[in-house]
Amino acid sequence: MSCIEVMPKLGMTMKEGTLVNWHRNEGETVKEGEILFEVETDKLTNEIEAKEDGVLRKVLVNEGETVKCLTPVAIIAGKDEDISGLLKQAEAGGSKAAAHKTSTKEKIEDENIDTADIETHRVKVSPAAAKLAKELNVDPSSIKKNGRIMKKDILEASKTSKAVEMQHTSNRGEKTVKMSNMRKVIAERMKKSASISPAVTYNMTMDTSELKRLKNSIKDIFKVTYTDLLIKIVSQVLKEFPLANCSVERDAFILKDYVNMGVAVALDDGLLVPVIKNCDIKGLRQITAEFNELVEKARENKLVPDDLTGGTFTITNLGMFGIDTFSPIINQPEVAILGVNKIVNTPVVVNGQIIVRPLMSMSLTADHRAIDGAYAARVLQRIKQYVEKPGLLVL
Template structure:
């Protein structure tokens, strides 16, 4: 029996993957569940296991090649079974996964003709005419912008290719910016009690568990608790359907040398503060070593991005699709605030919630922020 090895789909938004390394050679025996090749996608590198046993008869895609999801990349056969004829093999390889036809692009005849003359991809143009129709002026703007690119490209510069992780990030962020209706809400939080709580636990936790408790650990726990009270914020939007997720899986953005990655703390609401601290430490270490599994870097339902260490305040974050919200965490700075009619200096932090208005309205988003503020200003509930 001949078995096709295809590029798998890991995650809601994955459309292609790169074959980084074959872990078996042609002619070798492969057992079901055994690692077959390494793949890069969705900002992760993972080992893909064989879905069937057999002999790896033919590798069709070489290392370093990017292929669409569902494309055949290798052929397995039973031991002793010969490789199919070249015609049969070609037919098997050319079988493509069924693709849903895209909505017809609205474009005026003059605009279409001009685009064809200049070799412009109209699928990447947002029309400004009635009902989003692409008009001639839209094409002319693209032509002028390309002229500017030519002028700029002639200047001396260090060229950094948009490839690998950087390319994946660029594509996902551009997709998010194009397809989401982003709205920003901010709220200031008095972090006095969180600072006291962290300081009181710091030494004992580090001595007993070998982990240094961070503000991010506390934020993950607090956000998980707030999401329990506001489940609509813990949603994903897929194919015009809002999925209110039962599991609260919180992604934490981690900066890398050549980009960023978002490891996920699964079922964060069911974990203690210490369990979150231990798991997050492990995930961050694996992320920086490039050893995160697909499960550890996908499946998030809400994302936290903490840029407070850089002194940043309000942040207009890009939502991590298909999630519907992301929380930007600002720096903790001493500020004068009025408490009971008196001016007091308190450690204040700005939280920036960016949400997709297609799935979430302003009121429930604001209510979530208010709940999160209440928890952080009375954080001892997180120890229960």
């Protein structure tokens, strides 16, 4: 069997991808289903499997090149098979896309690793770990571990072996560490957001006593977190306050009759915001299941571009890190983002008596082009009403 491998289209929104790593060299045997190359799109790196058994006869796209989806990248065929026809077919299919190739030599120098050593020693390394290993000058084959090597293994190895590659700029031990691709994307987007949105952050404290009771009352049915509950609450609130769920285009507001909730997920080297689609018409159990699946995919580097696009509002929870209050940055082209802070047992006066209640501050950052202070305050008041009386929720 023979085939032309192409740059895959990993989602409806993907238009192009960067081939960052070949797992086989020309002339080497390839098995159907094994990892052939890696593709980087935005913040994600995906491993692409071979479609056929055979030999990697011809590499058409080099590491570091960016090409449009469905552009031919390689030919797999028998060792002695005539591939002249396939070469012509690939050339015809990729002639237009070839003009769009973009060299990213610096990216490869920063993030690519020598996979030949890994294959020789039969060590499986995640794409994220492979990038980090290159940055920290760590040889993954030197790590003794059963199973796949992850980023935490590379970090530990770099500490114990003191193999961090530093560029000293003074005798006082300064060093230059280049940003990962994910970090560069985050930096660019945050800078862009700050320049686009005249943003104001509003804070409000809420009593989570009843929300905690609800969470505990259903734990024997299915496990739910405060984040899951807040996704459900905010989804309902956004239907009541459409300006908080819109986007701004020139002199118009684009109102959305649906809620696609982005939820920030912290990883070792950055932040991803997978999106749960149509939250406003889904029950709590379905929201919880979908969010758990997205978090797992994020941690295993299995997200595809569609998982990260289409959001209309974002929630970012730093409560587990002990944060009292912060000013989250709006995820463009959205107009608002909700920051969730830690729960603190706090003495309060109720009916003339001092009692202790679990209080939590919410931080709503809003784009003042669409949301004035009074409107933002009403959004937070409505969230507070659901948090303190969750019986009003349609679960």
